[in-house]
Amino acid sequence: MVERLPVLCWMADADGYIFYYNKKWYEYTGATPAEMEGWGWQAIHVPAELPRVMEQWRRSLASGEPFEMTFPLLGADGVARLFLTRAVPHRNADGKVIRWFGTNTEITDLQAAEARARESANILQSVIDEVPALVFVKDMDGRLIKANAAVLAMIGRTWAQAREESDADWFSEAQARAIRETDRRVIELGETEEIEEQAGFDEIGPRVLLSRKSPFKDESGNVIGLIGTSIDITDRKRAEMLRAEGEAHLRRVLDQLFAFVGLMTLDGVLIEANQAPIKAAGLKPEDVLGKPFWDAYWWSYSPQIQRRIRDASDAARTGTVVRFDIPVRIVDGEMVTIDFQIAPLRNAEGRITHLVPSAVVIEERVRLEQARGLLIRELHHRVKNLFAIAIGMVNMSARIATNVPELAQGLIGRLNALATAHELIRPALVSDSGDPGATTLDKLVASILTPHLHSSDQLVCAGPFISIGPSAVTSLSLILHELATNASKYGALSTIEGAVQIVWESSKDGRLLVLTWRERNGPPVLVPVRKKGFGSQLMEISAKGQLGGDLRVDWNESGIGVTLTTLLDRLSR
């Protein structure tokens, strides 16, 4: 039987004297039985190796322990090959060694294979260590069997530490659990899986890995773990998120913007638009998106405007920016004016790829322009009216004056009163408040009367706040002017001691204003011979006409008394 063994065999007695070699032995060594018998085998040993072989063989012979050793043996061709030599003792019933059985198995090929394997493993390790991706092999329990430098760098462990630990030692509990779940799934289903995983943290947040895990199988095809590669995509992921966030942020900003910003295809189909203008028109995005821009609700009321939008789109397509103001319809059919523009959008090569319609509401600007226009017309009208009044004054003054100085004096006084009235109204007219322009009764009284006073205590005023409008102010100032002129010529204001008391109050029903003018401490009053002079007529007509009231004069000897009644609502006109 032993002759058939592929190994070299031999048998020795208890002392180590070899009395048998098998056929393979002689074939390998090329020696004869006579040369080999006993201790003759030393002849085929490499001399340098022999002493340690002898030493160990003798030790086994002495102790009876099995012999195992690797050493070279010279073949018939003179080449030394490495053999693994084993010798086991055969004992009798008393346990005494009576014989040794030995085998020599050539391992030169085996060792070379191992060396080659070791070498290729080293190369492989070097390669995978150079790879920036994480490469790892895990066993069924999820422990690392193999890991490249990138893995160790990420978990901050040496290989010696890493093989003793597990995911739970390197990652958060949740991360480790998620990783373990994937690992189990790959192992159980035996299928490759690609998945994004979170593993570890940096100063900004968790790192994201794109991992590919495949089952690791032995030669028989049994799954014994998994092989994985992971790429760190944290930065890419963050860049994506930032971009998405940036886009979302921009969109939110645009959506809040009442201004309109859109994007059209070259065919004029609106493909993007911010929210606010769509909402302002009471629309939903789908009402305008995906449709020709000129068909949108905003201008669907006007074929002309639709035509203009269409023409503008055509022009923009050829590279021209078109801009104009148009009224657009918003919610409830309300109209607002917008400053509208369509501009071409070019790509990096300069080719026009889209059109960008945009608009801002300029209602406020339009309103201000209209208000300004109104104001200008109003001023123009007032100037014409003032000239008409001035001409009337000249005519009237000329009719009553007996000489030129008298004419001049009368005219100057009245024109001054007119100028004062205008001056009081002017601030309101030129203010931006849009107020039609108004002053108050107390201001008007003080302005007209002051030039006629010797001292401020000659005038006593009392009355509530009454607003005087631009129409009423001329009549009222002319009435007050006539009264003041008369007082300074013939009445209380012609002396230093005289005084004028002006009191006003509104009637109980709130329709009328009653103003009383009372002069005191003036010279005795003479009832005029010529009744109803020009001044009186003017006052009466003013009071009755424009002010819708009445003027009554009491010629008391102690001082003239005048009661002016006017409609309150006329005063504010």
Added chain:
Amino acid sequence: MGHHILVVEDEAIIAMDLFLAVEDCGGVGLGPAATVSEALALLSGAASCDGAILDVNLPDGDIGRVLDELEMRNAAVVVHTGFALPPEVRLRHPHVEVFQKPTLSRVLANALAKKLDEAAR
């Protein structure tokens, strides 16, 4: 002549000037009225009214109704205004002559006298 001429003008001094200008031309003044309602009241109370010098914007509205009334009476009319006739009033009275303020009272009175002369022929 003795034509009865209505003067409607809310600015007292202009009203007085016009009134006297009418009298200077030999007319008999009606008014002056400062409001639409005053003018209508004067017209309904007057035995005759042959012509009128009218302001347009008055405290209680525009002159439209007064113009309507005067047209029914075949009165000659000149309008004296800083603006113009309101469009709807203009539509009803396409031939009314409008003088821009300021126009001299004498010019207005003469223009009206001329119209009355033409109507009399």
